Amino acid sequence: MRSRYLRLLLLLSLVMLPTVIGRSAARASTGGDGDPRSDAGCPILVLSAMPLEAAPILAVAQVSPAPTWVHDGRGFWEGTLEGSRVVIALTGIGMVNATNTTNAAFQEFHCFSLVVFSGTSGGDHIGDVMVPSRWTSDGTTFTYSDPTAVSVANSLAAQPPALERSTPIGDPLCVCVSSVPLPPAPITVTYKPKIEVGGTGVSHDGFGKRAVPCTPAADDVFGCWPCKFPDTAVAAQATNLAKTAPPFADPSFFIDYESASAPPAGTYVSDDMETAAAFSVAAAHGVPVIGFRAASDGGGDPLHLPGFPAEFLVYRQLAADNAATVAEAFLAAWPQDRH
16 A cells, blocks of 8 residues: 555645744744643543644543644644543654654653553544454564553543544634635544454555655644644744755655555554554553544545545545544543553
8 A cells, every 4th residue: 555645745745844944944843831731640642643633532532732842843732631631642654653652752751650642544444443452563573562551542432532523624724714625515434433452553654765745734634733723833843854854855766665665464444554563663662552444535435536545535434433432431431540
């Protein structure tokens, strides 16, 4: 399968790079002044790759708009979610970003009781939420989901929360205005979404081990910041974009792209570009993991669109909402004494 975001990334970068750098150069990068973290136990680290994936989680979390900490232009928000102390962060797209962001989180916050990933992926049916029992990036080494967490996920699958079937409005341009839907009218998938627990999830790198840059003040896919909150790190993000975008113009990137972007051989229930990388970092720290990935492209499309990226563009917020719904239900059911 081709890299899930490459074509969108190239188009957006070519269009927006000069404009973003120019309008951002004079803006200062700041982080949250306070540090509300407590010494009582270790929080849960909740990760998503893109703003549209974090948006439904932040909508129900109790966090300040100002991040607790900013690293490399990315914010970390500390607060509570469904009764659990959490740190919520965007990793950015791709394996390198997921590794770097998760490493930074452990270096700054020192300990977590659990790492949760919530986001979109490829899958069997659009809207289904996959909870793999293990994750791999090479098809031979695996990071296993925490058995207690899998047990909780199984209980949710038996009595699932309400999952969306019709496309929500979302916030595609990160303008925090919900009056203009995308697509123009709700579209209902033909399958009733469900929770699938078990199997193997795969994360693979189609970017030649490059860190995919985010674009400040952009959209809900390639943006750097949760759409809900004012971005306080635009200058740092613009500097990083100017530094990291040029290597993607290397001709060798395109020459070797097909082979580099292919996942390892095997059968996988979920296909993304971040989870296995983040979970490898967590495993190195001895911290349990669980991932919730909902299909934004797969079966059940009544429009019969030609797969990715067309299906992703239409159904991405539906998938992100369903993954977040299950992640939130999971945290509500997670034993408090495990923190």
